[in-house]
Amino acid sequence: MYLNEEQQAILNGSQGETMAKVMKTLVMFGDAFGAEKMVPVTSKHNHLVTSFGLKVMAPVYDLMQQLLDAGVKSGQTFSVDPRPIDKNVPANFLQNLVFNKLMYTKQDFYEGQLKKLGLLSDDAFTCACYLDQVGNKPEKGDILSWAESSAVVYANSVLGARCNRNSGIMDIMGSIVGYVPYFGLLTDEGRKATWIVKIETTKKPEAQLLGSAIGMKVMEDVPYVIGLDKWIGSELDDSACTYLKDFGAATASNGAVGLYHIDNLTPEAKELGKALIAEGAKEYVITDAELERVKANYPVIWKDPDATPKLCFMGCPHMSLQQLKDWTDKVEAALKAAGNKTVLIPTVFTAPPKVLEEFNKTDYAARLKATGVITSYICPLMYMNNPLCKKMPVITSSNKLRTYTSARYYTDDEILAAITKGGK
Amino acid sequence: MREFKGRVVTPGTTSAEAVVTTQGFNTLASMQMALQFGDKQTKCGDQNNPELNGKPLCGKALCLPQTIGSTTGGLVLYCACAMKRQPACMLFSEHIDSLAAAGAVLASVWCEDINMPVIDCLGEEFINYVKDGMTVTVKEDGVVVVD
Numbered sequence: 001m002y003l004n005e006e007q008q009a010i011l012n013g014s015q016g017e018t019m020a021k022v023m024k025t026l027v028m029f030g031d032a033f034g035a036e037k038m039v040p041v042t043s044k045h046n047h048l049v050t051s052f053g054l055k056v057m058a059p060v061y062d063l064m065q066q067l068l069d070a071g072v073k074s075g076q077t078f079s080v081d082p083r084p085i086d087k088n089v090p091a092n093f094l095q096n097l098v099f100n101k102l103m104y105t106k107q108d109f110y111e112g113q114l115k116k117l118g119l120l121s122d123d124a125f126t127c128a129c130y131l132d133q134v135g136n137k138p139e140k141g142d143i144l145s146w147a148e149s150s151a152v153v154y155a156n157s158v159l160g161a162r163c164n165r166n167s168g169i170m171d172i173m174g175s176i177v178g179y180v181p182y183f184g185l186l187t188d189e190g191r192k193a194t195w196i197v198k199i200e201t202t203k204k205p206e207a208q209l210l211g212s213a214i215g216m217k218v219m220e221d222v223p224y225v226i227g228l229d230k231w232i233g234s235e236l237d238d239s240a241c242t243y244l245k246d247f248g249a250a251t252a253s254n255g256a257v258g259l260y261h262i263d264n265l266t267p268e269a270k271e272l273g274k275a276l277i278a279e280g281a282k283e284y285v286i287t288d289a290e291l292e293r294v295k296a297n298y299p300v301i302w303k304d305p306d307a308t309p310k311l312c313f314m315g316c317p318h319m320s321l322q323q324l325k326d327w328t329d330k331v332e333a334a335l336k337a338a339g340n341k342t343v344l345i346p347t348v349f350t351a352p353p354k355v356l357e358e359f360n361k362t363d364y365a366a367r368l369k370a371t372g373v374i375t376s377y378i379c380p381l382m383y384m385n386n387p388l389c390k391k392m393p394v395i396t397s398s399n400k401l402r403t404y405t406s407a408r409y410y411t412d413d414e415i416l417a418a419i420t421k422g423g424k
Numbered sequence: 425m426r427e428f429k430g431r432v433v434t435p436g437t438t439s440a441e442a443v444v445t446t447q448g449f450n451t452l453a454s455m456q457m458a459l460q461f462g463d464k465q466t467k468c469g470d471q472n473n474p475e476l477n478g479k480p481l482c483g484k485a486l487c488l489p490q491t492i493g494s495t496t497g498g499l500v501l502y503c504a505c506a507m508k509r510q511p512a513c514m515l516f517s518e519h520i521d522s523l524a525a526a527g528a529v530l531a532s533v534w535c536e537d538i539n540m541p542v543i544d545c546l547g548e549e550f551i552n553y554v555k556d557g558m559t560v561t562v563k564e565d566g567v568v569v570v571d
Binding site: 021024025028029032033049050054056057058059060062063066103147148149152164165166167168169170171184219220252253255256299301385386387390400403404406 | 433448450452453456457459460461471472490491492493494495496497498499502503506507520521522523525526527528529530532533534535
């Protein structure tokens, strides 16, 4: 890889041994992909994936401490994924014991490290950092060193920024030296679609189910989706962005998609159209039957598949302000229609702290609270990431949460019915 | 016995028993619970991967097409290496993905005494040929012998 004078000097130790190791890490990472050079990180902020002070992740905190001890700092401030625990979220005595005494014992220590390294603010903990209220929304063409699969795919696809699917730790390395290796989704060639996905459904496809189907099919390739604008429009308004947020998270977690193009909607597809499709691209047709097939094949790993759900999580990735408002209306109306006053299953809606702050200023907050739904800034995945929750029948409309935990996936309509009318 | 030639991502030599997945290996889903709760065998916990779910990964020759899933994947792999609970080697039939590469590189640069050779581009024939329980030997030049 070609390194300029400054980069080579860092690699040779001009800024100390630790900085040299950081540069070596990035160079080796780039070499694995044939990167010919490093390019400057141009976004205002970074986003890190590691938000949790898990006792077992000691090697991560040791590495962070090496950086701090060497006086190394991130060149950018950064947001970070959601906190793992929140006392507002229902948990029994045993769960609280496991969370606080066994699992997340390093939380305060790690948050201290994050502050020293350049945390944007005390409430910059969310996976949906690109939402307006959070304040970490890159510009089109910006080069990022982000991690968090759902944020990376959103930044690339919806915002037109350029970012590879960086891993945790690798994310902050780019911010520290201010450069990232130039390969993959940073390049024009790497952004070309090698799959054409045709949407031929008779109704609007469920975002997280469609994303799951595409992710499992194309894996880490770039899909060019034709026919979705019929259902979600040709403007990136709040509704379309929310849909793509949830769709993208499922493509990234059920597969490894870092970028998708939606014909006649996302920025590069609007600019370049079908010229973005690489020669020899494969084809995948989405029909109602195909989505049904994908959903029917999800494994059910509850001990009792017919168990009554004990908890419902919505908001993985975190919900937007409009989503919270829309769901307030939907839950209220469905409860009224069913003759119930409050939800029948303990239900948690998760959103960024800054979004919750805005939501709490509206009259929707009191209305949602009256339905019994709890709001939280938590990461549902981190909450469920223990053997106690593995035995718990949890439902969700998040395909990401389904992938990583024992939570069972239902469509939004099915979730609404379950929490307002009962049933499974 | 067959030989396959791949590309060395991180160097090293080893010989170990194969565990094989023909679908994408979700590092977070596979390893998180095992690492968190002290499973020294690092048994795979990915419910969506019937080929590997429940099988030990530590000390095995993990044969896979690529890794998929969350971007915590690389740091989970790094932690597994730092805790000495990593596979003996990782053998990719396809080009390595950015998350696995990050984990391998982080381990190589920041962990002491780590030996987890990573070879990619071994080809579709490799992943079709190798089966659970076969003995896999990794040589320094990226040659992988499956017996």
